[in-house]
Amino acid sequence: xxxxxxxxxxxxxxxxxxxxxxxxxxxxxxxxxxxxxxxxxxxxxxxxxxxxxxxxxxxxxxxxxxxxxxxxxxxxxxxxxxxxxxxxxxxxxxxxxxxxxxxxxxxxxxxxxxxxxxxxxxxxxxxxxxxxxxxxxxxxxxxxxxxxxxxxxxxxxxxxxxxxxxxxxxxxxxxxxxxxxxxxxxxxxxxxxxxxxxxxxxxxxxxxxxxxxxxxxxxxxxxxxxxxxxxxxxxxxxxxxxxxxxxxxxxxxxxxxxxxxxxxxxxxxxxxxxxxxxxxxxxxxxxxxxxxxxxxxxxxxxxxxxxxxxxxxxxxxxxxxxxxxxxxxxxxxxxxxxxxxxxx
Amino acid sequence: xxxxxxxxxxxxxxxxxxxxxxxxxxxxxxxxxxxxxxxxxxxxxxxxxxxxxxxxxxxxxxxxxxxxxxxxxxxxxxxxxxxxxxxxxxxxxxxxxxxxxxxxxxxxxxxxxxxxxxxxxxxxxxxxxxxxxxxxxxxxxxxxxxxxxxxxxxxxxxxxxxxxxxxxxxxxxxxxxxxxxxxxxxxxxxxxxxxxxxxxxxxxxxxxxxxxxxxxxxxxxxxxxxxxxxxxxxxxxxxxxxxxxxxxxxxxxxxxxxxxxxxxxxxxxxxxxxxxxxxxxxxxxxxxxxxxxxxxxxxxxxxxxxxxxxxxxxxxxxxxxxxxxxxxxxxxxxxxxxxxxxxx
Numbered sequence: 001x002x003x004x005x006x007x008x009x010x011x012x013x014x015x016x017x018x019x020x021x022x023x024x025x026x027x028x029x030x031x032x033x034x035x036x037x038x039x040x041x042x043x044x045x046x047x048x049x050x051x052x053x054x055x056x057x058x059x060x061x062x063x064x065x066x067x068x069x070x071x072x073x074x075x076x077x078x079x080x081x082x083x084x085x086x087x088x089x090x091x092x093x094x095x096x097x098x099x100x101x102x103x104x105x106x107x108x109x110x111x112x113x114x115x116x117x118x119x120x121x122x123x124x125x126x127x128x129x130x131x132x133x134x135x136x137x138x139x140x141x142x143x144x145x146x147x148x149x150x151x152x153x154x155x156x157x158x159x160x161x162x163x164x165x166x167x168x169x170x171x172x173x174x175x176x177x178x179x180x181x182x183x184x185x186x187x188x189x190x191x192x193x194x195x196x197x198x199x200x201x202x203x204x205x206x207x208x209x210x211x212x213x214x215x216x217x218x219x220x221x222x223x224x225x226x227x228x229x230x231x232x233x234x235x236x237x238x239x240x241x242x243x244x245x246x247x248x249x250x251x252x253x254x255x256x257x258x259x260x261x262x263x264x265x266x267x268x269x270x271x272x273x274x275x276x277x278x279x280x281x282x283x284x285x286x287x288x289x290x291x292x293x294x295x296x297x298x299x300x301x302x303x304x305x306x307x308x309x310x311x312x313x314x315x316x317x318x319x320x321x322x323x324x325x326x327x328x329x330x331x332x333x334x335x336x337x338x339x340x341x342x343x344x
Numbered sequence: 345x346x347x348x349x350x351x352x353x354x355x356x357x358x359x360x361x362x363x364x365x366x367x368x369x370x371x372x373x374x375x376x377x378x379x380x381x382x383x384x385x386x387x388x389x390x391x392x393x394x395x396x397x398x399x400x401x402x403x404x405x406x407x408x409x410x411x412x413x414x415x416x417x418x419x420x421x422x423x424x425x426x427x428x429x430x431x432x433x434x435x436x437x438x439x440x441x442x443x444x445x446x447x448x449x450x451x452x453x454x455x456x457x458x459x460x461x462x463x464x465x466x467x468x469x470x471x472x473x474x475x476x477x478x479x480x481x482x483x484x485x486x487x488x489x490x491x492x493x494x495x496x497x498x499x500x501x502x503x504x505x506x507x508x509x510x511x512x513x514x515x516x517x518x519x520x521x522x523x524x525x526x527x528x529x530x531x532x533x534x535x536x537x538x539x540x541x542x543x544x545x546x547x548x549x550x551x552x553x554x555x556x557x558x559x560x561x562x563x564x565x566x567x568x569x570x571x572x573x574x575x576x577x578x579x580x581x582x583x584x585x586x587x588x589x590x591x592x593x594x595x596x597x598x599x600x601x602x603x604x605x606x607x608x609x610x611x612x613x614x615x616x617x618x619x620x621x622x623x624x625x626x627x628x629x630x631x632x633x634x635x636x637x638x639x640x641x642x643x644x645x646x647x648x649x650x651x652x653x654x655x656x657x658x659x660x661x662x663x664x665x666x667x668x669x670x671x672x673x674x675x676x677x678x679x680x681x682x683x684x685x686x687x688x
Contacts, residue, residue, distance in 0.1 A: 236613070251613075265609015265610055265611045266610045272624070273596065277625050279623045286620065
């Protein structure tokens with residue numbers, strides 16, 4: 001371990017981040033960490049790229065639900081890593097852990113409450129990326145927000161935006177398993193085909209060639225009961241018009257609004273009053289204690305029974321992480337975006 | 345009873361209704377109704393003018409939560425009336441009832457589930473307009489939506505738009521009684537003074553001379569926990585920015601959006617996600633069965649104990665009803681808008 005390659009945060013972007021200007025790969029040629037009590041040194045194997053990270057690339061002065069990234073420091077992410085040195089009895093050398101690691105090859109990790117050992121990670125056949133995807137935060141996001149906010153009932157119709165993404169594809173499959181009609185919007189014809197042929201959505205459309213408004217009119221003539229909101233903008237406006245009385249909006253994210261200085265104005269919120277809609281936001285960590293164990297058991301069983309397909313878009317190596325991140329922000333990833341750093 | 349004067353709905357307005365063009369007073373010079381079984385003839389005493397009525401002045405083809413008004417027929421409203429002829433044993437001659445009557449002197453009323461006798465109406469000292477205001481639908485609107493959606497906790501801060509209106513002034517006083525800090529927005533300096541001196545709000549501002557954004561920054565430096573939404577537009581946008589984590593928006597109405605073809609676009613809904621806000625709409629009739637009895641008991645007691653002041657803006661006579669209605673839509677009323685038709 002003579003060197004450690006990292007992706008470092010350079011500057012706050014006002015619109016889309018630019019590789020080289022706002023974040024860049026840097027190598028520390030002389031990486032010889034000395035651990036303090038409680039710390040471990042990790043060899044990072046895979047980490048997750050998620051839309052919420054764009055929110056951490058902000059002016060440090062602006063408050064939000066998670067701390068902003070620090071200029072000059074590596075970005076961080078939920079990842080799977082091997083402990084290769086340890087001054088913490090909870091995580092002996094050789095443990096495979098789920099933790100907030102840097103976007104880098106090696107991380108010195110303090111004793112954080114978010115770190116945990118993944119039991120059976122070496123023995124199971126599930127790819128390690130599952131633990132940051134369908135069995136990790138995006139999976140819990142879909143499962144818990146459906147249970148807590150969406151309250152899906154058999155026979156209802158759900159519309160999911162960014163439906164081939166990490167959260168969307170699981171949300172759709174859970175709702176199919178629970179007896180709902182599932183409609184998804186995505187940004188390419190390939191993704192439409194994937195949702196229809198591989199994932200089992202009832203209907204899907206490409207919002208770049210068909211407006212959400214027209215698509216919902218055609219695909220959901222009886223209206224929708226739940227909208228799983230990942231994008232904001234025109235999809236939200238169309239959903240507000242097409243929701244039935246007492247409809248629910250799971251406000252999970254609004255990715256179309258993250259990289260713009262001119263957010264789209266939603267003009268039809270009056271539907272919230274006339275149709276008695278509920279729109280509720282959440283942060284997945286709010287749900288962790290209440291739901292994680294049930295979610296993990298339920299979805300792992302569905303995975304092992306092949307009831308769920310789950311597509312991963314894996315960038316290879318730290319060098320490709322910045323482009324993969326920016327690509328994800330504009331919808332170029334096809335499936336859950338992760339970075340493969342090293343083999344186990 | 346040789347004649348009956350009514351306000352008739354003439355035409356669907358796209359923006360503000362115009363008296364004479366969209367609604368007008370007409371007199372039926374030869375009004376000699378013959379009642380069928382189940383019907384009663386009422387002498388109308390007072391009726392309520394409410395923002396929701398604008399929503400019923402729409403194209404009959406457009407769906408909403410209440411039926412649209414019928415062209416060529418009298419408008420209707422919740423009112424208090426005396427039964428002067430009866431073919432319905434439930435409502436003997438002389439009963440004082442609360443019912444959906446026409447905007448007119450006399451109405452032939454079928455047997456509707458919304459009609460009920462007001463017990464003790466002749467004996468009590470409460471003005472009859474109370475039964476369509478603070479003890480009627482607007483009162484229940486404030487009380488039940490606070491209980492069911494706002495879930496106010498002692499020590500929290502609530503912001504109420506259209507705060508001197510029928511719903512707003514009661515909502516504010518209930519919240520004061522429950523230990524909250526109460527801030528209101530209104531459209532004139534007179535109303536600001538009324539809220540501060542007579543109603544007991546902690547703070548109030550005139551949105552025509554101070555933007556809701558600036559006002560909330562100044563008046564609620566710790567943020568707000570509940571927004572009682574009556575107006576939409578800039579007040580909603582400011583509230584979204586100033587709500588604290590887990591804040592609630594009671595989506596009661598958006599009067600600023602009712603009379604325009606160019607609704608205002610809300611650009612900061614991302615706050616719903618990052619601050620885990622809940623925004624929920626409702627229709628007061630959804631709450632009736634669950635809450636009416638408790639509400640009536642609670643608020644009547646507060647009224648009799650002089651814990652509540654409640655201002656009424658009373659137009660005199662059918663002839664003045666159309667102007668009073670249009671005035672209310674632009675905020676010219678000062679207190680709950682009602683029309684006094686006749687003395688008991």
